[in-house]
Structures are given as C-alpha cells and as structure tokens.
Amino acid sequence: EAGVVQSPRYKIIEKKQPVAFWCNPISGHNTLYWYRQNLGQGPELLIRYENEEAVDDSQLPKDRFSAERLKGVDSTLKIQPAELGDSAVYLCASSLGGTSYNEQFFGPGTRLTVL
C-alpha cells in the first residue's frame, strides 16, 4: 500500500513569491491534515479536512495561506505571498476514521526555504 505522497520535497523561493504544496493521502483515508514543523519544534496543525470539508482551520493564517481538497482526495496548500518566517517543513498526514486508535500516517514533508 502506498503511503502519503507529497511534492515537491524541497522548495526555495524568494520572499513575496507564491508557493504551493501538493498531498495525496493514503487511498480511502477520509481525514487529511496539514502540519507545519519549524526547526527544532514539533509539528503544529494548520488545517484538518474531513473528506472535502475543512473542519478545523483555526490555526491557518488566512491572510496568506489557503488550502483546498478537491473531491475529498488530493489536497493543495498555498502561500501567497511567502514571508521569511514561513520557512519550515510542511507535513501532510492522513487517517482512516473508525480504526481502533485512528493513527495518523505522515508524508515525507516539503521543506520550504524563503530567502
């Protein structure tokens, strides 16, 4: 079974430029999460989807960040314009509701560097 797929793995951009990240969750997983992990810290939630509905986006900086999950499968996370402080690893995770403990499976992440 394929794991969570993310692309690109690395991205370097200049500040004020737009950037987008893509995530393909594990097939059949209805819940999708985007986390941001700053250097030396644990991941922090940006947004959670149940199928195509964003059910928790309270931590998403909506002035510059946007996300979508078309047809309840793939998801994209966009930043426009990027700031220096957005440099981080962006992790996508998915889970299958109804399992014994609803484990989240993580993708390899996208490492963003804003210059």
Place this chain on the structure above:
Amino acid sequence: AQKITQTQPGMFVQEKEAVTLDCTYDTSDPSYGLFWYKQPSSGEMIFLIYQGSYDQQNATEGRYSLNFQKARKSANLVISASQLGDSAMYFCAMREGPHQAGTALIFGKGTTLSVSS
C-alpha cells in the same frame, strides 16, 4: 500552558542499554490518546506506539513500551536494548477526544536520542 511537555532536549545511551524518554501532558478531556513518533534525520514521522486514556494496561510494541501513569499525567517511552538505528528525534503527541473524532495531534518539542557503540 503547554499541553505536551518533553523536558529532555537530548539523551545519550549506549547500544544495548535501555532508555526512557519523558513526556507529561495536560488535558481536562477524559477521553484522549497518547502517541509516540520517531523522526530520523530524513524527516519522515514514524508511528511507534499508542496508549488510550481508558486502556488498563501499558502499551507495548516490540522494543517499545509506554509507561502510562494516568494520575501523574505522564506517558514515558521506554526503548529496550537500544540500537544505533534508534538515533533520531522522538515526539510525544496527544489527541484530545475520542478516536472517532479524528482531531489533530498536539506535539511536544521532541527529544533527540543519540545511541553510541
């Protein structure tokens, strides 16, 4: 207030020894789950072990065990017989609410484990 506290920024252990990584948590929700993840230098988050708030016994998965002390709100990870490949960052995380809710994980700041030969 921190919901997940990992007080050990770094731990050092020799091969074949056991090591305990500390984790304390804070929640008022009676239903919650506690997770440990391993993050090697390559960056992927690898699930290790889970403990539910209503589980009567401590969780075990191979060389990993979770020392769950509910009254103290602690969920320490014990790795027995350390191996060089165990060198990585370890994160304790909590999900508040029943597992069906699928709420997001709250992570601690992590502990870096270094295993030497």
